[in-house]
Amino acid sequence: MDTYIVQAFNALSLSSILLLIAIGLVFSFGLMNVINMAHGEFIMVGAYVTFLVQRLFVIAFPDLQGLYLFVALAVAFVVTAALGFLLERLLIRHLYGRPLDTLLATWGVGLVLQQTARTIFGAPNVDVTAPAWLNGGFELAANVLLPYKRVFIIVLVTLCIVGIYVYVTRSAPGRRMRAVMQNRDMASCLGLSTARVDATTFALGSGLAGIAGCAVTLLGSVGPALGTYYIVDAFMVVVLGGVGQIAGTVLAALVIGGFNTMFELGSTASIGKVLVFLLIIGFLQWKPNGLMALRGRAS
Numbered sequence: 001m002d003t004y005i006v007q008a009f010n011a012l013s014l015s016s017i018l019l020l021i022a023i024g025l026v027f028s029f030g031l032m033n034v035i036n037m038a039h040g041e042f043i044m045v046g047a048y049v050t051f052l053v054q055r056l057f058v059i060a061f062p063d064l065q066g067l068y069l070f071v072a073l074a075v076a077f078v079v080t081a082a083l084g085f086l087l088e089r090l091l092i093r094h095l096y097g098r099p100l101d102t103l104l105a106t107w108g109v110g111l112v113l114q115q116t117a118r119t120i121f122g123a124p125n126v127d128v129t130a131p132a133w134l135n136g137g138f139e140l141a142a143n144v145l146l147p148y149k150r151v152f153i154i155v156l157v158t159l160c161i162v163g164i165y166v167y168v169t170r171s172a173p174g175r176r177m178r179a180v181m182q183n184r185d186m187a188s189c190l191g192l193s194t195a196r197v198d199a200t201t202f203a204l205g206s207g208l209a210g211i212a213g214c215a216v217t218l219l220g221s222v223g224p225a226l227g228t229y230y231i232v233d234a235f236m237v238v239v240l241g242g243v244g245q246i247a248g249t250v251l252a253a254l255v256i257g258g259f260n261t262m263f264e265l266g267s268t269a270s271i272g273k274v275l276v277f278l279l280i281i282g283f284l285q286w287k288p289n290g291l292m293a294l295r296g297r298a299s
Helices: 002-031 039-060 062-090 099-121 148-170 172-182 184-189 194-216 231-241 246-265 269-286
Strands: 137-141 144-147
Touching: 002 039, 002 144, 002 148, 002 194, 002 231, 002 246, 039 062, 039 099, 039 194, 039 231, 062 194, 137 148, 144 148, 148 172, 148 194, 148 246, 172 184, 172 194, 184 194, 231 246, 231 269, 246 269
Parallel strands: none
Antiparallel strands: 137 144
8 A cells, every 4th residue: 555655646746747848838839830859958947947946045144044945936037938938029029820930940949048057057966955944745554655745736836736727717918818729810810919929928938938947956956968768758649639739738648647657667767758658659640739729610
């Protein structure tokens, strides 16, 4: 029973990490049909922002180091959202309807961001020290320990999903975003500024990548190539869930995390990931639109 509890928690923890990384792509790739290969580098930027905020607290506010993570979450969101807004305004807005050009352009932007990080911080990885209140975990039994860090990430993901749902379904900007993504021409005829909605939507997805980068620092070191480790998994979650479907993305993250943990029990992490890939390929052959395809009236 102890083993099952630990594995179930590991599956939920892995799913929450995948979901936090992929949720930003729901806006850029799922809703805007923009293949943003720089999404991983936005995660990297959010991680380095967290590192800088922690160093600032060590120097300027040594008595408040336990609070730096909350400040880092806000700063990482603002910085990466601003970068995403500039990227959309200066580059991506000229490439709508040209997916291959967008892919190559954002891939180039990602390389530039990686090299910039190497120039500023150096090639070696840097470590971010977690707040003291995140050390340890909930001890349910002698052999069952649920780390506070992963519990915090699960709570953070839950809050992000609730916030996104409220934004998309209950706020005026969210309704404008859905209107533009569903029928751009009609929304423009009704007076909506589609260019402003595009920039805001892309900035929101980029800001969520910054939050993911901040959370990832709790699990390991930060380096210029941090984003490349996650970009494939992020696209995999979005595609499996159904392009543009937030609920499908949540379900896909849970499915991938669960199967990955289950396969690792009888094999290695690498073989487990390969088996998950094979299952996803087979499922998409059967249902190309993913777990939750967007429904519409038949022509």
